[in-house]
Amino acid sequence: MPSTGNHVAQPPRLYTEAERARRDATVWTIVQGVLAPAQFLVFAISLALVARYLWTGEGYLAATISIVVKTVFLYAIMITGSIWEKVVFGKWLFAPAFFWEDVFSFVVIALHTAYLYVLTTGSLDATGQMIVALAAYAAYVINAGQFLWKLRMARLEGELAA
Numbered sequence: 001m002p003s004t005g006n007h008v009a010q011p012p013r014l015y016t017e018a019e020r021a022r023r024d025a026t027v028w029t030i031v032q033g034v035l036a037p038a039q040f041l042v043f044a045i046s047l048a049l050v051a052r053y054l055w056t057g058e059g060y061l062a063a064t065i066s067i068v069v070k071t072v073f074l075y076a077i078m079i080t081g082s083i084w085e086k087v088v089f090g091k092w093l094f095a096p097a098f099f100w101e102d103v104f105s106f107v108v109i110a111l112h113t114a115y116l117y118v119l120t121t122g123s124l125d126a127t128g129q130m131i132v133a134l135a136a137y138a139a140y141v142i143n144a145g146q147f148l149w150k151l152r153m154a155r156l157e158g159e160l161a162a
Helices: 017-025 027-056 060-089 096-121 126-161
Strands: none
Touching: 017 060, 027 060, 027 126, 060 096, 060 126, 096 126
């Protein structure tokens, strides 16, 4: 860290004490803690089904259903995450601590929604639909990594505060 005189510059904190207290007190933290791993499990199963379809040409319906279920989980976690941000930070989205994660979440949502569009309109064939789903999944993995990094930073920050 760069030094400023006798003080060492500290990285910005994710949470003020009041925000940390609200985070720890709200049920929405538990909801996010349940939905995130559930969504990841649905993602992993769906990814396997999509890969199976692309490799063998079999299982289109199962892959399609799994992508739709993954998308529903994504919408649910985005809505509840927005509520969580409102409770903790007083903003529905784009709180400074999670600004870039929220920005990239919209990329993820846009790609999942694009999948639903090509599925319902038939504007792409089955293989094209699966490729759109894979693009959405790649973006989801990046976004999940962003949130896991913030979770780690929050834990380290909590340990320093204790």
